[in-house]
Amino acid sequence: MPLTTTDYPKLTQKLNEVFNESASSAMEEWIGRQIFDVIDTDWKIYDYLSLHGVGGFARVAEGGELPTVSSVEGDSAAWTQKRYGDKISVTKDMRMFDRYDQMTEAVSSGVDEAFHLVDQSMADVLTNGFSGTTYTDVFGDTVANTAVDGVVLFSASHTNNLNSTTYRNLIRNAAGTANPALDRDPIVKARSDARTFKDPNGINRPTMLDTLIVSAANEDLAERLVYSQGVAGTPNVDINPIKGKIKNIIVWSKLDTRSDGTNTSAYWFMSDSRKVKKSLKAPFAQKPKMQAAEQVTETQNWLYPIDAYYVIGIGYVPFVWGSTGAN
Amino acid sequence: MLNYANLVGQGRAKDIGIPWTPEENELLHLIVQERGMARVTVADYLRMGDIESLEDFDAVIKKGIIPQTREELEKEAKAKGVNFDEGTPDTVLAKHVGKAKEKKKPK
Numbered sequence: 001m002p003l004t005t006t007d008y009p010k011l012t013q014k015l016n017e018v019f020n021e022s023a024s025s026a027m028e029e030w031i032g033r034q035i036f037d038v039i040d041t042d043w044k045i046y047d048y049l050s051l052h053g054v055g056g057f058a059r060v061a062e063g064g065e066l067p068t069v070s071s072v073e074g075d076s077a078a079w080t081q082k083r084y085g086d087k088i089s090v091t092k093d094m095r096m097f098d099r100y101d102q103m104t105e106a107v108s109s110g111v112d113e114a115f116h117l118v119d120q121s122m123a124d125v126l127t128n129g130f131s132g133t134t135y136t137d138v139f140g141d142t143v144a145n146t147a148v149d150g151v152v153l154f155s156a157s158h159t160n161n162l163n164s165t166t167y168r169n170l171i172r173n174a175a176g177t178a179n180p181a182l183d184r185d186p187i188v189k190a191r192s193d194a195r196t197f198k199d200p201n202g203i204n205r206p207t208m209l210d211t212l213i214v215s216a217a218n219e220d221l222a223e224r225l226v227y228s229q230g231v232a233g234t235p236n237v238d239i240n241p242i243k244g245k246i247k248n249i250i251v252w253s254k255l256d257t258r259s260d261g262t263n264t265s266a267y268w269f270m271s272d273s274r275k276v277k278k279s280l281k282a283p284f285a286q287k288p289k290m291q292a293a294e295q296v297t298e299t300q301n302w303l304y305p306i307d308a309y310y311v312i313g314i315g316y317v318p319f320v321w322g323s324t325g326a327n
Numbered sequence: 328m329l330n331y332a333n334l335v336g337q338g339r340a341k342d343i344g345i346p347w348t349p350e351e352n353e354l355l356h357l358i359v360q361e362r363g364m365a366r367v368t369v370a371d372y373l374r375m376g377d378i379e380s381l382e383d384f385d386a387v388i389k390k391g392i393i394p395q396t397r398e399e400l401e402k403e404a405k406a407k408g409v410n411f412d413e414g415t416p417d418t419v420l421a422k423h424v425g426k427a428k429e430k431k432k433p434k
Contacts, residue, residue, distance in 0.1 A: 079328075131349055150334040155352065161337065164359055
C-alpha cells in the first residue's frame with residue numbers, strides 16, 4: 001500500500017501508465033484534430049500571418065530586378081496560450097486499502113474528460129461561427145468567433161488587406177439562399193463556389209471541397225447523398241457525380257449540441273482536406289498531461305494535476321465552409 | 328488578438344477590439360457595392376450608428392451629414408465635459424458624446 005512520500009514514484013508510474021493508455025484512446029476519438037492544425041509550440045503568443053494572394057510574381061525584363069513580395073497584403077493575429085486543468089485526488093483510504101480500481105478510474109475518467117472538452121471547444125468554433133461576434137466556450141470563457149480578417153467565421157463577405165473585394169465561405173444553394181439544409185444541391189454549389197474563388201489580386205485559386213463534416217444526426221443522410229451509386233432520392237439512372245469527389249465524411253457528434261445547449265444538429269460543413277489546417281489553428285504548448293503528485297495535504301490526499309496549454313485561432317478561411325441548415 | 332489597428336484603419340472592424348456584427352458587415356459591403364463608395368468612407372458612416380439599411384444610408388447622405396473626425400469628436404467631448412483618453416475607442420467616445428447631448432435636450 002502506497003502510504004508515505006517514498007511511495008510517490010511507484011504510484012505515479014502506475015497512474016501515468018493508466019494516463020497514457022487513456023490518452024491514447026481519447027486521442028483516437030478526438031475528431032477536431034482532423035480539421036484543426038494541432039501543432040506543438042513553445043511560444044506563449046502564437047504570431048499568425050496569412051498571405052492571401054501576394055501579388056509579386058511578374059514578368060521581369062532582361063537584367064531587371066525581381067519584385068519583392070511583401071507581407072503587407074496579409075492579415076496577422078497574435079493568439080495567447082491559455083492553461084486548463086484539474087487535479088485527481090487519491091485519498092488515503094484508496095491507498096490504505098489498495099483500491100487501485102478507483103484510482104485508475106479517477107485518472108482515466110479525468111483524461112477522457114480533458115480530451116472531450118478540448119474536442120468540444122473545437123466543435124463549438126464551427127457551430128458558433130454564424131452570428132454575433134463572441135460566444136461563451138465550453139470552459140465559460142468569452143471568446144471571439146471572428147477570423148483573422150475580423151469577420152465572423154462563416155460569412156458571405158470576408159475581407160482582405162489589399163482592396164475591397166470580398167469572398168464567401170457561407171454555403172448557399174443554387175438559388176442563392178444561404179444556410180441551406182444538407183442536400184446534394186448545396187454541396188454541388190459550394191464546391192463550385194469554392195473552385196471559382198479568386199484571391200485579392202484576382203487570381204483564381206481553387207479550393208477543392210472534398211470533405212463533408214456533419215453531426216451524428218446527419219450521418220445517414222450524408223452517406224446516402226455521397227455514397228449512393230445514383231443521385232439519392234431519384235428514380236432515374238443518373239450517376240452520382242459527388243460520389244468520388246467527396247473523399248471523406250467526418251461524423252462529429254459534438255456538432256449535434258453546442259456547449260450552450262443549442263441544438264445544432266442541422267449544421268453542416270465542408271472543407272478542403274489539403275488546406276483546412278491553414279484556416280483552423282490550435283497550437284498546443286502542452287497537450288493534456290498528468291504530473292507527479294504535488295502535495296500531501298492535511299487530508300493526506302495525493303493530488304495529481306492534469307493540465308494543458310492551448311489556444312484556438314481562426315485564420316484565413318476559404319478552406320472551410322459552413323451552413324446552419326436552417327433553410 | 329487580431330490586428331485591429333489595421334482592420335479599423337481599413338474599415339474592416341468597427342473599432343479597436345470591436346468587430347462588425349455579421350449584419351453590419353453585410354450592410355457595409357452592400358453599400359460599397361451598390362453605391363460605389365470606398366470601404367473606409369462607408370465604415371465611417373456606419374460607425375455613427377442608426378444606419379441599418381441601404382435606405383438609411385441614402386437618407387443620411389441626402390441630409391448632408393458627414394462623420395466626425397476623431398479630432399472633432401474629441402473637441403465636442405471636451406466641450407461637453409466627457410472624460411476620455413487617447414485609448415478610448417471612437418465608437419465608445421461617440422456614444423458618450425451622444426448621451427451628453429441627450430442630457431442637455433430637456434433643458
